[in-house]
Amino acid sequence: MGTYQIYLENIKKTYKDPKELVVFENLCLKIIESEIVAIIGPSGSGKTTLLNLIGVIDNPDEGTIEILGKDIRNLNENEKANFRNENIGFIFQMPHLVNELTIFENVLIPSLIKYKFLNGNVKKRAIELLEYMELAQKKDNFPFEISGGERRRVEIARALMNSPKIIIADEPTANLDPNLKFSIMDLIYKIRKDFKTTIIFSTHDYEILKYADKIYKIENRKLKLISEEN
Numbered sequence: 730m731g732t733y734q735i736y737l738e739n740i741k742k743t744y745k746d747p748k749e750l751v752v753f754e755n756l757c758l759k760i761i762e763s764e765i766v767a768i769i770g771p772s773g774s775g776k777t778t779l780l781n782l783i784g785v786i787d788n789p790d791e792g793t794i795e796i797l798g799k800d801i802r803n804l805n806e807n808e809k810a811n812f813r814n815e816n817i818g819f820i821f822q823m824p825h826l827v828n829e830l831t832i833f834e835n836v837l838i839p840s841l842i843k844y845k846f847l848n849g850n851v852k853k854r855a856i857e858l859l860e861y862m863e864l865a866q867k868k869d870n871f872p873f874e875i876s877g878g879e880r881r882r883v884e885i886a887r888a889l890m891n892s893p894k895i896i897i898a899d900e901p902t903a904n905l906d907p908n909l910k911f912s913i914m915d916l917i918y919k920i921r922k923d924f925k926t927t928i929i930f931s932t933h934d935y936e937i938l939k940y941a942d943k944i945y946k947i948e949n950r951k952l953k954l955i956s957e958e959n
């Protein structure tokens with residue numbers, strides 16, 4: 730669907746275990762380039778499930794999903810993994826950095842997966858991203874030697890490593906104190922401006938919704954547009 734970066738149509742998603750649970754039915758969502766979209770809804774409403782569908786981590790039972798114009802139903806698991814690694818950056822609720830690797834090495838991981846080896850360009854990009862995150866001086870430190878806010882920034886640098894068109898952030902500010910919360914959201918906002926990335930984040934924190942161009946709420950197994958800028 731040419732103009733949309735993210736296109737979901739009539740999605741049905743059920744979990745079978747422990748008993749059948751219909752999370753979405755006839756869910757539609759269309760997101761254009763460089764949009765920042767927030768998904769809200771109470772705990773258990775399906776925010777993570779939706780982000781996993783968009784992130785090509787999980788499959789719907791029914792419906793169409795096209796990400797960057799690609800119909801992901803036609804991809805096998807290996808192709809999905811490559812598609813994800815090259816096109817989508819993930820920011821999680823709890824940063825999971827590899828403790829045995831330095832900050833610099835952590836940021837390099839997506840490129841290592843993509844190219845199987847590290848060339849000078851890749852290392853240069855990692856350094857540039859660490860500079861962008863104001864973390865260049867910490868590049869040889871280990872994750873346990875830096876602060877929680879710095880770890881988040883390392884994770885965001887890593888998410889940007891392969892220049893993804895889309896960033897998916899599942900409750901990126903959960904468990905953060907207010908200062909850190911706004912600094913992380915400021916950073917996400919700046920990334921959209923500087924890299925033209927499409928960003929979709931989930932939250933139940935109404936204070937960060939001001940960063941979104943559009944806000945959708947999960948309600949009755951569907952998405953409802955509740956606010957749109959302009």
Ligand SMILES: Nc1ncnc2c1ncn2[C@@H]1O[C@H](COP(=O)(O)OP(=O)(O)O)[C@@H](O)[C@H]1O
Pocket residue numbers: 744745746747750752770771772773774775776777778779
């Ligand atoms: N892998 C799974 N298997 C079975 N049920 C699941 C699975 N993941 C989530 N669920 C259920 O689906 C519903 C939506 O979950 P989730 O997408 O994690 O919601 P949210 O992120 O909004 O808290 C919840 O009832 C949850 O218990």
Ligand SMILES: [Mg+2]
Pocket residue numbers: 776777778899
């Ligand atoms: Mg969740």
